[in-house]
Amino acid sequence: MELYTNLRQGEKGAWLSIATYLILSSVKLTIGYIGTSEALKADGLNNTTDIIASIAVLIGLRIAQRPPDSNHQYGHLRAETVASLVASFIMLIVGLQVLIASLQGLWEPSGTTPSLLTAFVAIGSAAVMYVVYRYNLALAKKIRSAAVKAAAYDNRSDALVSIGTAIGIFGAIFGFPIIDTLTALVVAFLIIKTAVEIFWEAVQSLTDAFDIDEVETLSVLIRNVSGVIELLDFKGRAHGNMYFIDITVTVDPYLNVYESHRITEEIEHTIMRENRFCQVLVHIEPHIKELPPTSKSQSPTT
CATH class of the missing domain: 1.20.1510.10 (Cation efflux protein transmembrane domain)
Incomplete structure (x- = not known):
């Protein structure tokens, strides 16, 4: 290695x-x-x-x-x-x-x-x-x-x-x-x-401190990955010269497993291009749009 x-x-x-x-x-x-x-x-x-x-x-x-x-x-x-x-x-x-x-x-x-x-x-x-x-x-x-x-x-x-x-x-x-x-x-x-x-x-x-500037830099790169809709969570810690990074992103809920896996690999490659001494764990969540509030149906007047 x-x-x-x-x-x-x-x-x-x-x-x-x-x-x-x-x-x-x-x-x-x-x-x-x-x-x-x-x-x-x-x-x-x-x-x-x-x-x-x-x-x-x-x-x-x-x-x-x-x-x-x-x-x-x-x-x-x-x-x-x-x-x-x-x-x-x-x-x-x-x-x-x-x-x-x-x-x-x-x-x-x-x-x-x-x-x-x-x-x-x-x-x-x-x-x-x-x-x-x-x-x-x-x-x-x-x-x-x-x-x-x-x-x-x-x-x-x-x-x-x-x-x-x-x-x-x-x-x-x-x-x-x-x-x-x-x-x-x-x-x-x-x-x-x-x-x-x-x-x-x-x-x-x-004590697992992680550079705030590093978080901001990597967060921008992750959000720009094709297929990522939202970055929900980002956690990082240093382990000697190695970085361990855990992130949660949302994607289109109708993607199949293969397409979702492609997005996780692209995120990993993007982060490792910035710092190759990283171990990245990506968690995928379906992106659920908020439904607009529905108005209560009114009964017809008689």
Whole structure:
């Protein structure tokens, strides 16, 4: 099945992120301690959370590839959503740790100035993460993977964080050491913000939320299918990268079974042209016109 093939290809993006974060976090934490930069150390800790998050995504992609079984008749596609939920909690904990350490730095400033090397490390890290972001984004578009797309946006946010880190370090070098600690605060808030966003998206998926704009788009397409008279009901939910859609439409009550079945197939093909990772269930109802109200017959007068 194409969906499972795409999940396997999506592992490439997860492995690339893991390898990149391992290298960058090691370099940032080492140079951050040597060069006495709180902002670079915070950025390095941010990358350690990204390692854990990427591993969680990788595990989720692996489990999601398992075929349906007796206990999971719809498959295991939601495994990557659960993994994202776990990763969001891990990121939140580390973000709070960075926040607490930064606040302590405001009350008890070290008075040290970070070295120029730490700024160059931050700039180099931003460039590397931007390249990884472009790769994962291209991969996500190719295989239409929401998980890899989310990983790509996480790569982009890390590149922006590293740019902000470099700005803070340069400020500290030029005589404003508090800027370095303030930048660490900003990094902490960015980690927490990303964690909350990932958490919210995972919760939306696990509670069967469905994009309103997607409903409106598909509803218009369904109503334009030849033979559909009225769209009575539309329900949709996300199951990993798969959509399960249940709809009820009315058709001419005098159509035979073959003609009605043709309409259901056309609806399925129409929806899958919009998003091929869909499982569509169409329920057909006869379209009953309302009869005009009849006036009461009057008895003839005598």
